[in-house]
Amino acid sequence: MRLTSKGRYAVMALVDLAKFDNINPVSLRDISLRQGISLDYLEQIFSKLRKKEIVQSVRGIQGGYVLNKKAKEIKLTNIFDAVDEKIKTVQCKKESKKGCNGKPIKCVTHNLWDELENHITNFFDGKSLEDLVKDNNERRF
């Protein structure tokens, strides 16, 4: 089990954005340079973030992106959800009657995985972008 770069990049980029969008929109080029993330990849990520209304775009020269909500109101679960970073522990469809092996009863690990999934979701739901920005400012940069 591992978290993927997509989710990590999304969080890194949004923290960067939250720190710098006070006055002007922030261009992906700047984020790319500061965070060391491929520009083309960032564009894919921000396209998703925009569709989920986490950021707004400003087109044209001097354009970029701005947060669409207060940093306090953006939870990590929202971010992960937007970029399709799945916290997927159970293998079966949850609402299905069938288990992961096609049998008509859930497998012995099902409840366990499900419980873990809740743990993780709660963890990410308790963290906002603001928390991360603060945390980051404290340890300087």
Place this chain on the structure above:
Amino acid sequence: MRLTSKGRYAVMALVDLAKFDNINPVSLRDISLRQGISLDYLEQIFSKLRKKEIVQSVRGIQGGYVLNKKAKEIKLTNIFDAVDEKIKTVQCKKESKKGCNGKPIKCVTHNLWDELENHITNFFDGKSLEDLVKDNNERRF
């Protein structure tokens, strides 16, 4: 992020084994049939479990595998560790001074991921094979 089948299979197989090894060793063929897991794949998994001394093998006809410890003493972390199911959240080398992007400072998400990793590890460390067997017996089968 997702847990892989390897870890899930290992746990399923060991619960099965724990339930049936009271008298005789349990053959992988039986586990394969009961749990719907490829026999060849199970062999790979049990080879690892044996090397980490979680199970013992009994060769020859009527052979199979038996637990090498009390079910109570086998934690899920031990199982995952044995089959190389990694709970890997941070992307960088933890002990390295460098961050995941090669910069000389850890990225903004590092602490967060690390904290999550501890959460998950604690969760799995608190669950023994015995717990799962009990849980499984309660809901009948």
Place this chain on the structure above:
DNA sequence: TTCAAACTTGACTATTTTAGTCGGGTTTAT
């Protein structure tokens, strides 16, 4: 003593996921 059930080992492979890249756009401040 022969046989088949079962473990043992290592290599090979197909599928899926990830992490990009690439090539073309469109918009808009200057």
Place this chain on the structure above:
DNA sequence: ATAAACCCGACTAAAATAGTCAAGTTTGAA
């Protein structure tokens, strides 16, 4: 006009996953 920026879809290389396959060895029981 032009260049900085966003926008979009298709393509691809690399890695991880989930197996498969082939060729053994061991040993209880008929």
